[in-house]
Amino acid sequence: MLLPEFIKKRSSYLDYTEHQFPQAFARLIDDVCSQQAEKGTDIMEIQDWLTMHLEKENLLVIEGYLIGSVLRGIFEGADVDIFLLLHDKCPDEIKTSSQKLDKLRHEFFPKFSRPLHALVFSQSERDGFYSFLEGLERKKLFIQKRGK
Numbered sequence: 001m002l003l004p005e006f007i008k009k010r011s012s013y014l015d016y017t018e019h020q021f022p023q024a025f026a027r028l029i030d031d032v033c034s035q036q037a038e039k040g041t042d043i044m045e046i047q048d049w050l051t052m053h054l055e056k057e058n059l060l061v062i063e064g065y066l067i068g069s070v071l072r073g074i075f076e077g078a079d080v081d082i083f084l085l086l087h088d089k090c091p092d093e094i095k096t097s098s099q100k101l102d103k104l105r106h107e108f109f110p111k112f113s114r115p116l117h118a119l120v121f122s123q124s125e126r127d128g129f130y131s132f133l134e135g136l137e138r139k140k141l142f143i144q145k146r147g148k
Contacts, residue, residue, distance in 0.1 A: 002034075004055065043070065046112065047081060047142040052142065053107065057100040060087035063129075064143035071138050079115045080108070085129045088122040 045064065054061050061084055068081035088094045101118050108116040120127035133139065 042074065042112065043140075046070065047140075048094045049108070049111065050082065050104075051143050053104050057104065059097055059100055060146060061085070061143050062087055063141065065133070065136075065139045065143050067119075067139050068134055071140055074114075079117055080112065081119070082142075083129075083133070083136070084118060084120045085126065086120060086122055089124065094122050 010069070043066070050064070063085045065083040066080070066082050070076045070080045072078075086094075086097055088097050097120070103121065105116045105118070108114075119132075121132075
């Protein structure tokens with residue numbers, strides 16, 4: 001019983017919350033930087049390309065978001081992460097969509113010199129999609145449709 005009490009006392013003086021950068025100010029800086037990044041990068045071109053190619057491949061996207069480093073501009077090692085909710089319901093649809101997304105990833109790199117990563121949810125995973133989405137601080141909706 002002494003060990004938990006020792007840990008509690010020891011951890012209480014290791015609390016750095018008073019010395020952390022204020023979260024509200026950090027978000028403000030991040031927002032300003034991302035607005036500047038959007039002006040000086042290829043975000044709009046990426047959005048347009050993704051939207052056009054997702055439609056061309058007949059991928060039934062309900063919602064699609066850009067997430068991660070793409071929202072902070074172009075820098076060495078930057079990639080493009082997308083977060084998609086598809087209308088897919090059965091295993092065959094999911095497999096076909098996966099093959100189409102693989103094709104898009106291979107077409108994307110030569111165009112933008114950045115890897116494309118996709119985190120994809122099917123209809124049966126809809127709740128998980130929205131739960132995960134709530135936890136993302138930085139996201140930008142780039143496509144929203146109702147599936148057939």
